[in-house]
Amino acid sequence: MSILTRDALLHFVHFVCIFSLASLLACEVALFAPTISRRMLNRLRVIDRWYGIFAGLVIISGISLLSFGFKPASFFTHNPVFWTKMTLFVCVALLSIPMTVKLIRIPDGTGLDDAVTFDAGEFRRLQMFLYAEVAVLVFIPLCAALMANGI
DSSP states (O other): OOHHHHHHHHHHHHHHHHHHHHHHHHHHHHHOOSEEEHHHHHHHHHHHHHHHHHHHHHHHHHHHHHHHSSSOHHHHHTOHHHHHHHHHHHHHHHHHHHHHHHHHHSOOOSSTTOEEEOOHHHHHHHHHHHHHHHHHHTHHHHHHHHHHTTO
16 A cells, blocks of 8 residues: 555545544533433433543544555644644643533433433533634634644
């Protein structure tokens, strides 16, 4: 396999992981509500778990690009836009923690029809973390585009 083919495949895997991550975050935003059924809570837990898995896969695929891609690692590591992109990714990860912790700490109910209700303040706080994740995540592709264009 040529290095260009390998580079293209590594980029493809990286993009699929990133798009999956963004899609899972969009699902969390769409499904999170002040009152959710146990079924919906279980779905949110699964989505959040996959969100974490794909965040890890984004990191692994990114490191693979850095190590085995066409451009040398120094192309990335000497670029301040790359470090801005990494910082934004860390911010997204940190912003995801409160929702994950909350979903884990909600005790399992007795039946799937039981509802979970968040108090208004807690709901707004968690919703703001979700919106902040989206807002920060939007700028990561901008950094990637700037880097791809030699900036």
